[in-house]
Amino acid sequence: MIMGFIGFGKVSRNLAELIDSDDVEFITSIEGRSDSTIENIDESKIEVLPTFKEVAAKSDILISATSPKAAADVAKAYGKFVSGIYLDLNNISLETTLEIDKHVKNLVDGAIIGKIDSDNPTLYISGKTASKLLFLDEFLDVKVISEKAGDVAVLKLLRSSYTKTLTALLIESFEIAQKHDLENEFFEIVSLTEGDDFKEKSLSRITNTLKNPKRKAEELEEIISCFDDGELIMVKSALEKLNQY
Known part of the structure; x- marks a missing residue:
């Protein structure tokens, strides 16, 4: 094959x-x-x-x-x-x-x-x-x-709408924590509710996104193109954030 x-x-x-x-x-x-x-x-x-x-x-x-x-x-x-x-x-x-x-x-x-x-x-x-x-x-x-081509497309965009919007918020929160010299404390306090691996996973998401902001922005544009009925407020905000890099 x-x-x-x-x-x-x-x-x-x-x-x-x-x-x-x-x-x-x-x-x-x-x-x-x-x-x-x-x-x-x-x-x-x-x-x-x-x-x-x-x-x-x-x-x-x-x-x-x-x-x-x-x-x-x-x-x-x-x-x-x-x-x-x-x-x-x-x-x-x-x-x-x-x-x-x-x-x-x-x-x-x-x-x-x-x-x-x-x-x-x-x-x-x-x-x-x-x-x-x-x-x-x-x-x-x-x-x-x-057997329907397109079902996975919908699912992966729904997943991306969640993960990429969340990552944009993580980046924003992390940047504010850095300005106050509290980045370690930020991860520590959020880990109390999000789990012990929160810092590791968050830094991985942040690093990956900032290495490929254009690619991630393209994916958000696809989400907006597919689902936009005037309600994608958070996704649009995430796209605006990624377009800053």
Whole structure:
């Protein structure tokens, strides 16, 4: 089986490490990729083809893990060359997912929940051919939600609306605590109700968000695009906060 990647950031790189099987061959391309992505590919030692068109055509499973804004364009450009499963792992809206479904034959809508670099993250999937990916359960926890592409898109955006809005509040509170030289005390007092691992998890969230504020802001924009009925006050505030970085 050949598994191809369009986009080779943290998600793709760790999936290639987790799916440790002699029966799976990984391919990608460095076409138009950044220096950091090319470095990731070189370190992973997977097969590199000249173009993504060739990657798409050769793959039994093509994984799109790029960015929310690029997801639809990637599907339009390469989906028509995929005869196998097209697995989209981008944090995109239901509207974008349904648009992608118009351009690929076998869309599976997916989301990785939990740290991708952990030993056993959870892959949630939906779509008519989602059950064909249950073999991946040998390498990570796989849960099929339904045969309806888009169900996972809604769930992952709901999760993101909670986690990213909460993280924006954490950043704001932490910054105020720093100004008062009370950051350690801040984590200590909140840990009394939120648990002993609150500081560790919070700092991880804050660090990850501040390393990728543009990417996180794009995900919030997808949430607003999908769900906005004039009530997303907190999500819009979180987006405003992230746009400051």
